[in-house]
Amino acid sequence: MKAVHFGAGNIGRGFVGLLLHEGGYEVVFSDVADALVDAINAASEYTVREAGPGGVNRVVTGFRAVNSRLAPDGLAEEIATADVVTTAVGPTVLRFVAPAIVEGLRRRSPDAAPLQVMACENAIGATDQLRDEVVTAAGADADALTAGAVFANTAVDRIVPAQPAGAGVDVTVEPYFEWAIESGPFDGALPSIPGAHFVDDLAPYIERKLFTVNTGHAATAYFGARAGIERISDALADPKIAAQVSAALEETSAVLVEEHGLDPAELAEYRAKILDRFRNPELVDTVQRVGRQPLRKISRNERFIGPAAMAAERGLSSSALTAAVAAALEFDDPADEQSVELQERLRNEDAESFTASATGLDPEHPLFAAIRDAVIARQEAIMV
Numbered sequence: 001m002k003a004v005h006f007g008a009g010n011i012g013r014g015f016v017g018l019l020l021h022e023g024g025y026e027v028v029f030s031d032v033a034d035a036l037v038d039a040i041n042a043a044s045e046y047t048v049r050e051a052g053p054g055g056v057n058r059v060v061t062g063f064r065a066v067n068s069r070l071a072p073d074g075l076a077e078e079i080a081t082a083d084v085v086t087t088a089v090g091p092t093v094l095r096f097v098a099p100a101i102v103e104g105l106r107r108r109s110p111d112a113a114p115l116q117v118m119a120c121e122n123a124i125g126a127t128d129q130l131r132d133e134v135v136t137a138a139g140a141d142a143d144a145l146t147a148g149a150v151f152a153n154t155a156v157d158r159i160v161p162a163q164p165a166g167a168g169v170d171v172t173v174e175p176y177f178e179w180a181i182e183s184g185p186f187d188g189a190l191p192s193i194p195g196a197h198f199v200d201d202l203a204p205y206i207e208r209k210l211f212t213v214n215t216g217h218a219a220t221a222y223f224g225a226r227a228g229i230e231r232i233s234d235a236l237a238d239p240k241i242a243a244q245v246s247a248a249l250e251e252t253s254a255v256l257v258e259e260h261g262l263d264p265a266e267l268a269e270y271r272a273k274i275l276d277r278f279r280n281p282e283l284v285d286t287v288q289r290v291g292r293q294p295l296r297k298i299s300r301n302e303r304f305i306g307p308a309a310m311a312a313e314r315g316l317s318s319s320a321l322t323a324a325v326a327a328a329l330e331f332d333d334p335a336d337e338q339s340v341e342l343q344e345r346l347r348n349e350d351a352e353s354f355t356a357s358a359t360g361l362d363p364e365h366p367l368f369a370a371i372r373d374a375v376i377a378r379q380e381a382i383m384v
């Protein structure tokens, strides 16, 4: 069995590649970073080190890498003969990997089993988004080519920080992981991924994950950055930040209870476990990594505006989430393109149109005025 995985970065090597290997797949990583591809090809094994209570070292073997920029033909051949394709490249990059999948499907034997495609990104419906990109890239051949593949949405959860210089291709991760995959598209022929669980309806899983783990994580990062703190664990050690993050998560939990009928007591346990994961002293994670791409994070269906809009529509509190968005508006990291763009746009756009375009909220939406007021406050602070 063979899996082609796009994105040999932190989660690609530290989670998706590891579980595919443990499921018995030969793993072909595809990446555009030349040095990373070369380093993977120079290694015969790499170690995933689980840092924290109960963590063990796991060794991955039976992999290689293809440079998708320099060797598109080789990559198409790998996809043509693969059983599974996964991605962990970031939601904004999916459109760049779609043409390679199309080319692989074009070369696939008509007798081959359907290619099983799963995007492992932090986004609702990431695989649907990838499928749309594949359809666009396939043009007139879309129906014929997509008939040779199945597309399943997933929710992946494991904190994999940026790796220290000199670590090579080894990866340090937290011990915890969860991988939920919608089962319907596979029609019974499930991929072999030990530890993953297959579910009929992914919506409660991805929303619970994105609106708890990622909302809490990003809130910690933005409040931490505002306080001049570098590490996520240090940010959460600040009682004021911990209270602000908890308040935001109480709001998202209230939405999840209403939206999916999740049990409030189980959600309270889930929240506590997640905050413990953020506090893991053995995992060095930074507010820069977790706060990366703030414009993506304040967009309509993402970790703040998504649940806050649902809360406002139901007459539930969204003030703590709005406070987290206010902190996100202050995220100023010269190394992050979206952070630079965010600060630039806040300087040059009026509050009303920035709020509408950045958050995708209609001015009539019950959340709109609160977010616009946060934008105005940030703009006034910038101008002082």
Ligand SMILES: NC(=O)c1ccc[n+]([C@@H]2O[C@H](COP(=O)([O-])OP(=O)(O)OC[C@H]3O[C@@H](n4cnc5c(N)ncnc54)[C@H](O)[C@@H]3O)[C@@H](O)[C@H]2O)c1
Binding pocket: 006, 007, 008, 009, 010, 011, 012, 030, 031, 032, 033, 036, 068, 088, 089, 090, 091, 093, 096, 097, 120, 121, 122, 156, 157, 158, 159, 160, 161
């Ligand atoms: N790190 C985590 O804790 C974590 C956990 C769950 C989900 N995720 C999600 O996984 C995705 C990747 O996150 P990450 O932390 O591993 O980021 P990362 O930056 O470490 O890895 C992304 C990799 O994708 C590669 N890439 C970029 N463009 C590409 C292309 N066109 N083709 C092939 N490869 C390409 C990059 O070179 C990089 O190696 C994101 O969507 C993220 O939200 C991350």
Ligand SMILES: O=P(O)(O)OC[C@@H](O)[C@@H](O)[C@H](O)[C@H](O)CO
Binding pocket: 122, 156, 157, 158, 159, 160, 213, 214, 217, 218, 289, 290, 291, 292, 293
């Ligand atoms: O990857 P992002 O930028 O969507 O979010 C940053 C972190 O919150 C994220 O990578 C978490 O570490 C991960 O989602 C945990 O499962």
